[in-house]
Amino acid sequence: MSLTLDFLLPPPPSTWAADATTANHASISATSERLLEPVGPHFLAYARRKRHNRTFSEDER
Amino acid sequence: MSEQANVIGINFGTSYSSISYMSKDGRTDCIANEDGDRQIASVLAFSGEEESVGSQAQAQIPRNPNSTVAHFRAQLGKSFGGADELTGAACPIVDKDGKVGYNVALGDEKTQTFTAKEITAKYLRHLRESAEAFLGNPITGAIVSVPSYFTDEQRDELKEAAADAGVKVIQMIHESAAAALAYGIGHNSSTKDPQDKTVVVCDMGAHSFDVTVLNVRTGVYSILATAHDTKLGGASFDENLLNHFAAEFKKKNKIDITGNKKALAKLRSACEVTKKSLSSANSAPCFVESLADGLDFHTNINRLRFEMLSKVVFNDSLKVIEEVLKKSDLDASEVDEVIMVGGSARIPKLASKFREAFTNENTKIRSELEPDEVVATGCAIQGSLIAEFDQETIESCVHPVVTLTPHTTKHIGTLNANGEFITIVPRYTSLPTRRIFEFGNAQQGQTQAYFALYEGDHEIVTEEIAAPPR
Ligand SMILES: Nc1ncnc2c1ncn2[C@@H]1O[C@H](COP(=O)(O)OP(=O)(O)OP(=O)(O)O)[C@@H](O)[C@H]1O
Ligand SMILES: [Mg+2]
Numbered sequence: 001m002s003l004t005l006d007f008l009l010p011p012p013p014s015t016w017a018a019d020a021t022t023a024n025h026a027s028i029s030a031t032s033e034r035l036l037e038p039v040g041p042h043f044l045a046y047a048r049r050k051r052h053n054r055t056f057s058e059d060e061r
Numbered sequence: 062m063s064e065q066a067n068v069i070g071i072n073f074g075t076s077y078s079s080i081s082y083m084s085k086d087g088r089t090d091c092i093a094n095e096d097g098d099r100q101i102a103s104v105l106a107f108s109g110e111e112e113s114v115g116s117q118a119q120a121q122i123p124r125n126p127n128s129t130v131a132h133f134r135a136q137l138g139k140s141f142g143g144a145d146e147l148t149g150a151a152c153p154i155v156d157k158d159g160k161v162g163y164n165v166a167l168g169d170e171k172t173q174t175f176t177a178k179e180i181t182a183k184y185l186r187h188l189r190e191s192a193e194a195f196l197g198n199p200i201t202g203a204i205v206s207v208p209s210y211f212t213d214e215q216r217d218e219l220k221e222a223a224a225d226a227g228v229k230v231i232q233m234i235h236e237s238a239a240a241a242l243a244y245g246i247g248h249n250s251s252t253k254d255p256q257d258k259t260v261v262v263c264d265m266g267a268h269s270f271d272v273t274v275l276n277v278r279t280g281v282y283s284i285l286a287t288a289h290d291t292k293l294g295g296a297s298f299d300e301n302l303l304n305h306f307a308a309e310f311k312k313k314n315k316i317d318i319t320g321n322k323k324a325l326a327k328l329r330s331a332c333e334v335t336k337k338s339l340s341s342a343n344s345a346p347c348f349v350e351s352l353a354d355g356l357d358f359h360t361n362i363n364r365l366r367f368e369m370l371s372k373v374v375f376n377d378s379l380k381v382i383e384e385v386l387k388k389s390d391l392d393a394s395e396v397d398e399v400i401m402v403g404g405s406a407r408i409p410k411l412a413s414k415f416r417e418a419f420t421n422e423n424t425k426i427r428s429e430l431e432p433d434e435v436v437a438t439g440c441a442i443q444g445s446l447i448a449e450f451d452q453e454t455i456e457s458c459v460h461p462v463v464t465l466t467p468h469t470t471k472h473i474g475t476l477n478a479n480g481e482f483i484t485i486v487p488r489y490t491s492l493p494t495r496r497i498f499e500f501g502n503a504q505q506g507q508t509q510a511y512f513a514l515y516e517g518d519h520e521i522v523t524e525e526i527a528a529p530p531r
Binding site for chain 1: 235238248252281284443447457463465470492493511
């Protein structure tokens with residue numbers, strides 16, 4: 001699944017204040033705790049961010 | 062000069078083990094031992110002071126069962142009371158200080174009792190020596206795989222046995238994760254192209270069928286569910302053939318071998334050979350010299366007959382798959398890939414049987430890699446990734462502080478202009494996560510875009526309904 005979303009975003013609903021940036025209507029559902037398998041290059045990149053307390057962007061620098 | 066890391070991958074199985082390594086040009090390969098075995102039978106045979114493993118030791122099972130130990134991996138970390146003897150075992154298990162032991166005949170009426178851990182250490186020492194002879198260097202460490210159902214006690218005893226064998230275990234990983242790694246699942250993913258997948262790893266070895274549902278999110282794996290049947294595997298096929306041939310022998314010669322241990326052991330190993338041949342040929346012979354009362358046994362069997370004899374095994378395997386899907390709350394149609402692992406995955410009928418569970422044509426059933434090598438290969442790949450890490454770094458990476466993470470429980474996505482739900486972050490994605498994507502304007506000269514995120518239990522399926530006839 002490539003995330004180049006080749007679709008058009010709909011216009012805002014009429015109730016939308018034009019100067020608003022974001023609005024939270026609900027938070028995401030409760031998460032569940034799961035173990036990641038500590039293997040592979042992507043996990044190791046994740047572990048590096050986690051251990052150094054870095055965000056994705058900080059990690060790229 | 063800094064010492065070059067020489068890390069190998071070891072898949073220590075109940076019946077066969079394999080060792081893999083990564084060459085300097087980044088290719089993985091299995092190492093054959095001195096006898097040319099790439100699948101090294103997990104059997105240790107004693108002959109006086111001498112020890113042998115692999116096919117040499119396996120050949121000793123019918124001849125010298127009391128000085129030949131098999132299936133010791135299954136007894137690691139178990140108490141004697143909690144241990145089961147597996148079919149086709151050689152030297153019987155005994156109680157050694159509450160642990161599983163073997164009273165091994167060493168010749169000249171001498172016997173010595175070894176624990177399963179001690180036998181494992183001796184066996185692993187042979188594997189290490191074979192690897193070192195092949196690579197021409199001492200090995201510095203190993204990534205060792207274990208099945209998902211291994212307990213902490215079993216992992217600990219294996220680690221200790223390895224240390225006694227001079228093998229430093231740098232990391233223990235799950236066999237299913239190793240197999241996915243060997244297949245490169247999620248390897249090329251990025252936040253722009255996450256390649257999120259649901260993968261089912263079906264591992265049929267000799268004494269167990271182990272099925273794992275792996276969730277893959279931007280290349281990171283987590284186990285959603287596992288199910289296993291430790292009474293189902295290659296040995297079940299052998300046993301069915303054995304019963305079939307024993308009946309045939311009885312009919313021809315009026316000799317019942319069901320109580321004759323030596324004859325059974327001979328026939329069982331011949332059945333395994335016949336079974337393996339049937340994976341590539343349509344019919345195969347079975348030959349045992351002097352099976353009983355000096356009579357030879359010689360016969361043929363075709364694949365169809367074999368498949369009929371094994372019907373129950375195939376059906377039981379589907380039950381394990383159903384169980385794991387149920388546990389993971391998934392419909393079979395949501396599975397993207399099924400990976401065939403374990404020596405028994407070479408039986409052609411098995412993959413076609415699994416098709417009955419995974420009917421969605423988008424579900425790929427993958428078997429292009431050698432099924433009995435993928436686990437060791439995955440271990441070697443992991444070894445190459447962490448070869449330069451110090452032990453402290455490795456320990457912190459595998460620590461629950463790092464591996465235990467919150468996962469989303471619902472799909473998160475947006476609606477497009479047609480009101481269709483587009484999943485951006487599928488459920489069971491570890492947080493924090495990042496997804497990068499692009500979208501277009503709905504109108505020319507649009508200065509603002511409205512982007513709303515929604516959450517849902519299932520992906521919304523939209524269907525185009527044909528316009529009613531006018
Ligand atoms: N070509 C083949 N056709 C059919 N079966 C095969 C073939 N090659 C190997 N096997 C069977 O595969 C089994 C061994 O598989 P594998 O090495 O994956 O097991 P293991 O990991 O040692 O055992 P387990 O997973 O039960 O602990 C044996 O029963 C063997 O007879
Ligand atoms: Mg196995």
